[in-house]
Amino acid sequence: MAVMYNYVRSLILLAGMALLGLPLVAQSETPLPVIPEASSRFSAEQACVEPTEEMRKNHMNYILHQRDETMHKGIRTRQHSLEECINCHVPVEDKDGQPMRITNKDHFCSSCHTYAAVKVDCFQCHADRPVKTTAFHPLTSQASEKTAFHHSDAGETVSADTLEVLAEEGKLQ
Amino acid sequence: MKANVHFREVLNNGTGYYGLLALLGAIVLIGLGAAYFMEHNGHFVTGMNNEIVWGMPHVFAVFLIVAASGALNVASIGSVFGKSQYKPLAPLSGLLAIALLAGGLAVLVLDLGHPDRLIVAMTYYNFKSIFAWNVMLYTGFMAVVVVYLWMMMERKMNKYTKPAGFFAFIWRLALTTGTGSIFGFIVAREAYDAAIMAPMFVIMSFSFGLAAYILVLMASFKWTERELGDKILYRLKNLLGIFVGAVLYFVLAYHLTNLYAAEHHSVERFILLDGGIYTKLFWIGQILIGGLIPLAMLYHPTLGKSRAVIGWACALVILGGMAQMYVIIIGGQAFPLVLFPGMEVSSSFADGIVASYTPKLPEYLLGIGGVAIALLLVTIAVKVLRFLPESLADAIVDPHTASDAKGTAKKAA
Amino acid sequence: MTHKSEINSSRRQFLNGSAIAAGLAIAPGVMLHQVAQAKPADQAVTSDKRWGMLIDTNKCSKGCDACVRGCQTENGWGENETKSGPNQVAQWIRKVELRDTSTGFTKSLPLMCQHCEHPPCVDVCPTGASFKRADGIVLVDKHICIGCRYCMMACPYKARSFIHEDLQDQLPVAPRGKGTVESCTLCVHRVDKDGENAIPACAEACNAEGHEAFVFGDLKNPNSRISQELAKHGGTQIRADLGLNVGIRYRGI
Ligand code: SF4
């Protein structure tokens, strides 16, 4: 029965895809998704954390890899962390000044995923937009209010080679 | 003798058959709708909570799975223990086993927090988990029984029936033991902390599975106007009586051993004396309705020969079985965990008090949908393939005694 | 060095924004000390450590639930679950009141996931979603949790919660969602960041109230404060009879 359930689901999906595909066949001109700008660049040479073409094709592999590394081994580098994707890519919405939700078709993720008809499963558990936190500061015992978009910021533990990089650049005296 | 037993698919195309099909189909759809409702909204629409984490759907699911392995018994008696009178009953027995298991698994899967991750459940295995082993036992059971059915129903393969049947028999014992162990492995909950749990589940499966089998056999023969002789029916009902008695014996043994261990006194008191709904379900549902009354009905010298009474006795065994599942699954969770022996505890999360649980409508609908899935599968299968013998009249079942049984066979027809 | 610079060139650019902030934070001596102890972000946790907590119930006051609220704020549970009934809402940590029936003696203590060395929840989980990290912290990998709730049946401490409804705006430190199971993470994000110097949110809130009932630390390091206090005064495990060798120890019960 479970198999049947899946079978029926895939039938429905197939039907849906066929329906979606129809207009594609009918008009050769398909409006490409409008992808919102990110709020900052990774470096002068590179827009995103990997070359843009690479990210377009393989972002899920990076996210998946990072997911298992962080979850099971406690590796918390930020370059491929989903949190940073959201912080950088989910722009502020014009109307009420609130960042967009995944249900909004202009949301960075849904803009493409709707177009490609691929379901995103991340946001049942992860926030779909930068989240405001009111948290205790971890390094002091008094409750210091930190009300800002959650970002990697002061108080962050830096890794050994980051320290090296910082030292090289003369930021550490 | 074998030559006398013919199998034939269901031929009548009357409104009766399609009416039954439509009715079962509708119940299945309602059940699926209930599952979708639960998944879409989240489990807050059910009565289940962080105290009673397994609810009504699990009562149905575990019952169906346990009954499934028991339904195969009839076939096992035929091919493993060489009782030739049981052989014509075997194909239906195998079919019912598969159908009940499919129904139970559907309920179990549809109640998951993430039924959409079925593929995850099948690709990530934790081999320490008895649950993961069960997933393999269940799917394997289906495959084994399908092969067994094929050996039985394809004349060229008949010679392999016995080994296939033997293998299926071993597999079904493992399956019920596995299902029982799901509870037996939970050390923290007092009601489940008993080695007798697994064998008790095996005996329960004999009883529930046979009761379901007899009901389906009687109904299908009646509705397709086939002859079911008294001989075979009485043999089955006497067997059922033995199984019902055995379940009672095991329940007695379970509670007596628990009463021996001082640390289990309070949980025993809860189930047997002051557990409210659970105590009522235990004494009235499980012991009286599911045990003593059907026992009396089946063994009564005159009433026990009436088909209506036999049918009702089977129905009561099933009802009592559901009550027993409820007491085991829900009652076992409702009884508070003992974290600080000798202390009175209280907290914001119901520590120290009996957890409350009121099953909501979608949970019942999903469970009943599972039963309907099983019956629907049987209904369709007996029409497409030759599962049902043309006749089980006494003369055909047991030709040696045919001469003196002729009279009764005629009456029964 | 040249080689290293090449490898790091992209990362350096990325870190530029936060690098200045980190540099500032490093300026006071305390911070430098802290950096020296913590695990670098790109290194995996190891079994050289086993994190645990010691809770002195003598310092825990009845009616105070600062630790519970601290955990809620830090991890964002309990408040955005508006549709769930009272026993359906998540409970990562709860206060339990005890009364000895023979003497009338009362006690109050916080109860959360005990981070068992031999966790029943991990043994029973069919997919391996419940797992124990090398450093002893027991977590749920919600990516592969199918929501069967078998772990909740198996946990002796009722430490786990199932999410009964859709959630939004979860905190980045504690992703959580409908249809999966969750429990106390020992503030694993803080532990990964600060190592021995980490203070879980419950402990921090307790300290802020002035009770200081919690000691967090490495049970494998004989010089850690928790090991020394345990060596001196001992500590009880709740349901020690189950042989789970839990990471949360209590004093005064
Ligand atoms: S306390 Fe419960 S949830 Fe925590 S590790 Fe032990 S069994 Fe698992």
Ligand code: SF4
């Ligand atoms: S609910 Fe999730 S974590 Fe718990 S046993 Fe099931 S799959 Fe594992």
